[in-house]
Each structure stands twice: as structure tokens, then as C-alpha cells.
Amino acid sequence: MSWFVIKGILRDRSRSLFPLVVVTVGVALAVFLDAYLRGAQDSIFAATARLATGHLRVVPRAQAELGNRYDFRFTLKDIDSLVSSLSQRYPEISWHPRFRFSGVIRSRKTGLPGMPFTGLGVDLNPEGSERKRLRLGQGLIAGGLPESGGAGLGFRLAQQLGVVPGDTVVIVTTRADGELMEIPLAVAGIIRFGVTALDRQLLVMDIGEVQTLLGAGHRATELLGFFQHGFYDDRRAVALARSFNLQPAGGEEQSAPVMQALRDAAGFGSLIELINSATGLVVFIFVLAMAVVLLNAGLLNSLRRYQEIGIRLALGETKLQVYGSLLSEAFFIGIAGSLLGTLLGLGVSWYLQTHGLDISGMMRNASVVMEDVLRARIAGRTFFIGFLPGLAATFAGSALAGLSIFRRSPARLTRELAE
Amino acid sequence: MLNMPDNNLIVETVELVKRYPMGRQELVALKGVSLRFCRGEFSGVIGPSGSGKTTLLNIIGTLDVPSSGSVRVLGETVERLSPAAAARLRSRHIGFVFQTFNLLPVYTAYENVEFPLLLLGMGAQERRRRVMAALEWVGLADRANSRPAQLSGGECQRVAIARAMVKEPALVLADEPTANLDAENSHHILETMQKLNQELGTTFIFSTHDDKVIGYLRRRIRLVDGRVAADETG
Numbered sequence: 001m002s003w004f005v006i007k008g009i010l011r012d013r014s015r016s017l018f019p020l021v022v023v024t025v026g027v028a029l030a031v032f033l034d035a036y037l038r039g040a041q042d043s044i045f046a047a048t049a050r051l052a053t054g055h056l057r058v059v060p061r062a063q064a065e066l067g068n069r070y071d072f073r074f075t076l077k078d079i080d081s082l083v084s085s086l087s088q089r090y091p092e093i094s095w096h097p098r099f100r101f102s103g104v105i106r107s108r109k110t111g112l113p114g115m116p117f118t119g120l121g122v123d124l125n126p127e128g129s130e131r132k133r134l135r136l137g138q139g140l141i142a143g144g145l146p147e148s149g150g151a152g153l154g155f156r157l158a159q160q161l162g163v164v165p166g167d168t169v170v171i172v173t174t175r176a177d178g179e180l181m182e183i184p185l186a187v188a189g190i191i192r193f194g195v196t197a198l199d200r201q202l203l204v205m206d207i208g209e210v211q212t213l214l215g216a217g218h219r220a221t222e223l224l225g226f227f228q229h230g231f232y233d234d235r236r237a238v239a240l241a242r243s244f245n246l247q248p249a250g251g252e253e254q255s256a257p258v259m260q261a262l263r264d265a266a267g268f269g270s271l272i273e274l275i276n277s278a279t280g281l282v283v284f285i286f287v288l289a290m291a292v293v294l295l296n297a298g299l300l301n302s303l304r305r306y307q308e309i310g311i312r313l314a315l316g317e318t319k320l321q322v323y324g325s326l327l328s329e330a331f332f333i334g335i336a337g338s339l340l341g342t343l344l345g346l347g348v349s350w351y352l353q354t355h356g357l358d359i360s361g362m363m364r365n366a367s368v369v370m371e372d373v374l375r376a377r378i379a380g381r382t383f384f385i386g387f388l389p390g391l392a393a394t395f396a397g398s399a400l401a402g403l404s405i406f407r408r409s410p411a412r413l414t415r416e417l418a419e
Numbered sequence: 420m421l422n423m424p425d426n427n428l429i430v431e432t433v434e435l436v437k438r439y440p441m442g443r444q445e446l447v448a449l450k451g452v453s454l455r456f457c458r459g460e461f462s463g464v465i466g467p468s469g470s471g472k473t474t475l476l477n478i479i480g481t482l483d484v485p486s487s488g489s490v491r492v493l494g495e496t497v498e499r500l501s502p503a504a505a506a507r508l509r510s511r512h513i514g515f516v517f518q519t520f521n522l523l524p525v526y527t528a529y530e531n532v533e534f535p536l537l538l539l540g541m542g543a544q545e546r547r548r549r550v551m552a553a554l555e556w557v558g559l560a561d562r563a564n565s566r567p568a569q570l571s572g573g574e575c576q577r578v579a580i581a582r583a584m585v586k587e588p589a590l591v592l593a594d595e596p597t598a599n600l601d602a603e604n605s606h607h608i609l610e611t612m613q614k615l616n617q618e619l620g621t622t623f624i625f626s627t628h629d630d631k632v633i634g635y636l637r638r639r640i641r642l643v644d645g646r647v648a649a650d651e652t653g
């Protein structure tokens with residue numbers, strides 16, 4: 001009997017083609033949207049993670065309590081042993097200390113008034129991952145990277161100071177012991193970070209040199225953790241941070257390490273909830289719209305097939321059997337459409353995942369810190385986020401439309417059929 | 420005829436009344452019809468338009484229920500059957516031939532004839548044998564793979580007869596089966612049905628006001644205004 005139904009679907013295009021197209025398109029959109037939003041989220045988070053917070057961030061308790069405001073006097077002690085114990089405990093994360101400091105910078109040559117800067121000490125070892133993560137190599141406009149002394153300056157900062165590589169700048173900043181001091185620094189290179197705020201303010205140095213200059217050996221203001229697989233996994237990050245904070249090392253001490261997931265470190269909690277519920281909402285709306293369209297198609301279909309259904313009832317098929325065969329038609333169409341749609345959506349998503357879409361033109365004036373190349377990301381959920389709803393919508397549409405069968409009175413059949 | 424043994428009785432109506440509500444009044448389509456049909460009859464209900472022929476056939480065919488009175492078809496009391504039981508009775512024992520041929524348009528002649536057997540859950544081999552036999556009865560074995568749109572009206576009606584006959588039902592109800600056919604095709608299908616009646620012993624009840632049909636009938640029941648006005652055999 002189901003072969004009979006399938007033959008009917010295949011031969012009567014008007015019965016199958018429209019619902020099939022609707023399901024395919026709807027499912028493909030839902031699938032693509034899921035991957036696209038995840039990719040967009042990745043790209044917002046990736047930039048923030050690279051430049052500011054990592055996927056996970058360990059900071060001194062005192063700093064954690066300050067929230068987004070930095071106070072660079074709070075540092076983590078014994079950074080090397082902290083890194084090795086964290087690496088052991090969380091092998092899925094790679095850990096990198098950074099040292100932030102701030103102060104005023106001026107040029108020795110021009111004598112222009114000083115301006116505020118933010119200093120960032122990172123591991124500039126050519127074999128290390130921080131260089132790549134901060135895209136220092138790509139961003140270098142002039143000179144070299146300050147791996148063996150000196151500083152790299154954001155290109156707008158250098159412009160305003162009127163300095164070029166080889167010049168000397170002077171920074172005024174606070175040492176670890178609280179003493180304010182002037183430090184002369186050679187300008188090793190000029191860097192374009194691609195984020196306006198950083199280009200205007202940032203000064204990059206090797207973390208070892210920062211520790212020496214500020215008298216803060218074996219210390220760092222923060223320790224950033226990155227998932228080895230490269231993507232921010234919100235649920236996992238939150239769980240790791242929670243488990244770490246449950247066993248406080250160093251008790252209530254100000255410098256005791258506290259772990260934060262990116263969502264908390266960057267204040268992205270509500271953004272993540274928004275994206276998650278937006279995905280859910282959009283998929284829900286698609287499904288609803290699909291179901292309504294399919295319901296209408298189903299209603300038209302039962303009108304168009306009024307006579308056929310009448311004949312079948314007269315020939316001794318029960319209403320339940322006819323209804324069942326309409327549902328199995330919906331099932332076949334739903335399976336085919338959902339499968340096609342999922343494949344189509346995955347295909348487009350996969351393309352955008354591997355090739356990416358360069359949006360740097362659109363992002364030039366944006367204030368969101370976001371990667372220049374937008375990518376989609378397919379996750380486990382992408383495979384069924386369209387499939388099941390597509391099937392359900394087809395089914396629901398036909399199930400509702402088919403109810404009209406039960407209102408038919410067989411007594412009228414012969415008269416209707418005679419018309 | 421009156422003293423037929425009961426096991427030969429296939430349809431019996433007792434004081435059948437059918438009323439249709441018409442606004443505040445009501446229309447009485449059948450006003451107490453009592454009839455008995457026996458196995459192997461080739462009979463017809465004849466009468467002017469509106470006399471209640473279709474209504475009577477519908478009730479006998481379990482598509483409708485009487486307002487009062489009683490119908491027994493093949494030992495079942497129709498007015499007491501559930502819709503599902505009525506559907507089962509139709510699918511097993513009653514074949515219908517309609518005025519318009521009413522084939523399923525997306526299926527071939529073969530598949531249209533096969534459909535009632537699928538409903539009965541019959542095995543593939545037995546199905547194939549029966550469908551081909553039925554198409555041969557009506558002389559359309561060579562058109563098995565044609566769709567209704569590719570067949571003439573007469574051919575469609577012959578497929579419809581094959582569809583009604585393929586399960587070898589005890590009873591075939593044919594409501595004005597020749598109304599849409601020309602004389603030649605009318606004679607052709609009537610001869611076909613007459614032959615099946617003789618070879619398989621199937622009971623036929625027609626409704627008609629077509630003289631060509633009336634000429635073939637062995638029993639004519641004249642219905643006038645919802646009442647049996649005459650019932651003649653021979």
C-alpha cells in the first residue's frame with residue numbers, strides 16, 4: 001500500500017512538488033541560519049577572546065571583583081607553576097600569561113605632550129602561539145616585532161606621537177612596588193591591530209621584558225585560556241570556571257586566582273542568551289510559517305482531491321485509512337524535503353565555513369570587535385535542527401488539513417461523484 | 420420469488436423511509452420501500468428523476484442510513500453498522516459503478532483495478548492474476564498501463580466495472596452506469612455485466628431511466644415519488 005502511495009506522490013507533481021519545495025527551502029534556511037549564527041557568534045567571540053579575555057581568563061580575585069574595569073596593580077603570583085598546574089588539570093585548554101599595564105607615553109624626539117596608553121606584555125617567542133593569535137606578523141606595518149626588547153606601537157598611536165621604528169619613547173607607569181617611574185623604550189615596530197581602540201592605545205612588549213622593567217618577576221595580570229579546538233564552547237567554559245572556583249587556591253587572598261568564562265569576562269552573557277534564543281525563535285518562526293503554508297497546501301490538496309477521496313471512501317476504505325494514507329504521503333514528502341533541505345543548508349554552510357565571507361568592508365566603521373572574515377560553523381545540532389521540524393511541519397500541516405475527511409458524509413458521495 | 424429460501428436472500432428492505440430536512444419542512448425521498456433481492460438477480464430500479472433511486476441504492480450500499488425502517492445486506496443490518504464495519508462490508512462484498520466513471524486519475528487502469536484488492540490486503544501474485552482476469556472480462560487487458568485520461572469514456576466505464584468486479588463481490592450497485600455513454604458503449608458494458616452475472620452469479624442492482632438498460636433487466640422495480648409502483652419480472 002505504501003508503494004501505491006509513493007507512486008501517487010511521484011506521478012502527481014502538484015500533490016508533492018509544492019510541499020516538497022516549501023519543506024526543502026524552509027529546512028535549508030533553518031539549517032543555514034543555525035550554522036551562520038553560530039559562525040557570527042564565533043567571529044564576535046574570537047576577536048574578543050584573542051585580544052582581550054581568552055575563552056577562559058584567570059585573574060586575581062581583587063581584579064575579578066572589579067569587573068570590566070582594570071586595575072593593573074593586581075597580579076597573579078607564581079605564574080609558571082599556575083600555568084603548569086592548569087595545563088595538567090585542563091588539558092583541553094592552552095594557557096598564556098599576559099601582563100597589562102597602563103600609563104602615559106611621549107616621544108623623546110618631538111616633545112609633544114604625553115598621551116595615555118595601554119601596555120600589553122605577551123609571549124613573543126616566534127614558536128609560541130600568541131604572536132599568531134594577536135596577528136602581529138600580519139599587522140606589522142614597519143620595523144620588526146619587539147621580541148628582543150623595545151615596544152611595538154599601534155599605528156595610530158605612533159602617528160600621533162610622530163615616531164617611527166628606531167625612535168625612542170618614554171613611558172611613565174607604576175612599578176609593582178607602587179613606585180611611579182619613567183622608562184625609555186625603543187620603538188621596534190608599528191602594528192595595525194585592526195581594532196581602532198587598540199590601534200590608538202596599544203603598546204606591545206615581550207612579557208619577560210615587562211616583568212623585568214616593572215619589577216614583577218613571575219607575575220602576570222591575567223592568564224588566558226584557549227580551547228585547543230579553537231572555538232568558544234560556552235557551556236564547557238562556564239562549567240570549567242565553576243569547577244575551578246569551587247576549590248579556591250589561596251583562599252580569600254586578593255591575589256588568589258579566579259577563573260572566568262568569556263561570557264562573564266566580557267559581559268557577553270546576555271548576548272549569548274540573545275543569540276541562542278534568536279536561533280530558537282527564528283527556527284520556530286520558520287517552522288510555524290512552514291506549517292501554515294503546508295497546512296494551506298494540504299487544504300487545497302484535499303479540495304483538489306475531493307473526488308479521489310470520495311471514490312476511495314465509497315470503495316470501502318475507512319476514513320481513518322484515507323487519513324492515514326494522507327499522513328504517510330506527508331511523511332514521505334517530509335522526509336524527502338527535510339533531507340534535501342538539510343543537505344542544501346549544510347552545503348551552503350559548509351562553503352561559508354571553509355571559504356568564509358570577507359566583511360572587512362562592512363566592518364570598517366563598526367564598533368563591535370569582530371573578525372573580518374565571517375564564517376558559518378556546522379555543529380551537531382545543525383544536522384537535525386531543520387530535519388525534525390521540517391518533518392513535523394509537513395506532518396502537522398497534513399494532519400490538520402486532512403481532518404476535513406472526517407466531516408464528509410458518505411451518503412453524499414454518489415451525488416457528489418455524479419456531478 | 421416469494422418463497423425463495425433465506426440463504427438466497429441478499430438484500431432485504433423493510434418499510435424504508437428516508438427524510439431530508441429542507442429548512443423548516445422536510446423532503447421524504449423514500450416513503451416505505453419494502454423489497455427483497457436474491458442472489459444472482461439482474462434487476463433495476465427505474466423511475467423518473469427525483470423518485471428516490473439513488474437514495475435507495477445508497478442505503479443498500481451502506482453509504483447512507485434510513486430515517487426509519489430496516490435494511491439487511493448479506494446478513495448485516497445496515498442501520499446498526501459502525502462506519503468502519505460498513506466500510507469493511509463495502510470493501511469485501513459490494514462493488515460500485517457510478518454514472519461518472521470515477522477512476523483515480525494518477526493511477527493506470529491496472530492500478531485502479533488493483534486498488535480494491537490492496538484494501539483487502541491480498542498477496543501480490545493473487546492480485547496480479549485477478550486484475551488481469553478482470554481486465555480481460557471487460558476486454559481491456561491490452562490497455563492495462565493506460566491512465567484514465569488516455570481512455571475513452573466507454574473504456575473508463577469498463578475499467579470501473581473491472582474495478583467493481585475484481586474482488587468478485589456478492590453485489591454490484593450501478594447508479595445510471597450508461598448515462599454518460601453512447602448507445603454502442605452502453606450495449607457493450609451491459610453485455611459485459613450480463614455475462615459476469617451469468618458466469619459469476621453476481622447480483623446486480625441498477626438504477627436507471629435509460630431504455631437501453633431497461634431492455635437488459637430481468638426484473639424492473641418502478642419507483643414513483645418514493646414508493647414502489649410496480650415490480651415485474653421477465
Ligand SMILES: Nc1ncnc2c1ncn2[C@@H]1O[C@H](COP(=O)(O)OP(=O)(O)OP(=O)(O)O)[C@@H](O)[C@H]1O
Pocket residue numbers: 412439440446447448466467468469470471472473474475
Ligand atoms: N442530501 C439531500 N438533501 C436533501 N434532499 C435530497 C438529498 N439527496 C436527495 N435529495 C432529494 O431526494 C429526492 C430523491 O433523490 P434521488 O437522488 O434519490 O433521486 P433519483 O431518483 O436518483 O433522481 P435522478 O434520476 O435525477 O438521479 C430528490 O427530490 C432529491 O432532491
Ligand SMILES: [Mg+2]
Pocket residue numbers: 472473474594626
Ligand atoms: Mg440518481
